[in-house]
Amino acid sequence: MRISEPQRPVHGYGLFLYRSGDGDTCGFLDGSPVLVPTSIEKDQNRRRFRFSEGRRPLRTLGDIFCPDMQTAGFVREAINEKLQREREEKIERELDAANAFQVTRTNVTRRRLYLFVHVDVVFLASGKTDTFSFALEAPSRELREDAQREFGQLLRAVGLTEIEDSDELLGRTATLERRNEGVVFKRWVAA
Known part of the structure; x- marks a missing residue:
């Protein structure tokens, strides 16, 4: 006889990409470590996590799930640096095109x-x-x-x-x- 233990959800931090004044930015979906990824949904042209907060109903969509704050902070910083480089490269390409x-x-x-x-x-x-x-x-x-x-x-x-x-x-x-x-x-x- 096999006894199954009730599955314990993995709680963590959700990150999402959003449009800010000067381009895309990566930010925390929620600062508390109670988010649980429950499904993956298609949102326009990309797949996103659907999160719930404990046993509460589904609340919002995010792009990245990290189980701990240190990893979430590192991932957020790395993505924002990449997005900033892409913005700077785009500006440089636009200037190059204007001066071509x-x-x-x-x-x-x-x-x-x-x-x-x-x-x-x-x-x-x-x-x-x-x-x-x-x-x-x-x-x-x-x-x-x-x-x-x-x-x-x-x-x-x-x-x-x-x-x-x-x-x-x-x-x-x-x-x-x-x-x-x-x-x-x-x-x-x-x-």
């Missing part, structure tokens, strides 16, 4: 001891235009090295390492980040 440009025209000019490469661009999000000029040859070593470094950065951003003719830049895309000291060109991958 396409090269529309190039021009090389020489004035005495200076050799300039002018690159006309159109910003894809706004349609605004701008021109970047690089003094690749100049009497000032500092000016020349700065311009060559920036032009090299532009080349890498559009996927090139060197060019024979400035027209090789036509139609290429990149993005930029404006900083106090100037512009930093970066590779842009369209979303």
Whole structure:
């Protein structure tokens, strides 16, 4: 004869994801360790726990169940850090898209001891235009090295390492980040 012991529910902490002002956040469903997961239900496109509070009727849905406070706190912190990184990455992608440009025209000019490469661009999000000029040859070593470094950065951003003719830049895309000291060109991958 088999004697079965009455099953004792596992009490713990429920966590759920909710929309706050700046995006998703993970929080405690209830601060008391009396929640019991009773079933799993489909809620829109995801499955969620249905919790009860002891013998009381079903009360609410949550995403995660942790049997102790230490684990629940650790899980909550880890999820919130992940959600914050995702928000920051999304903002960075949006800024990259807003600053994405396409090269529309190039021009090389020489004035005495200076050799300039002018690159006309159109910003894809706004349609605004701008021109970047690089003094690749100049009497000032500092000016020349700065311009060559920036032009090299532009080349890498559009996927090139060197060019024979400035027209090789036509139609290429990149993005930029404006900083106090100037512009930093970066590779842009369209979303």
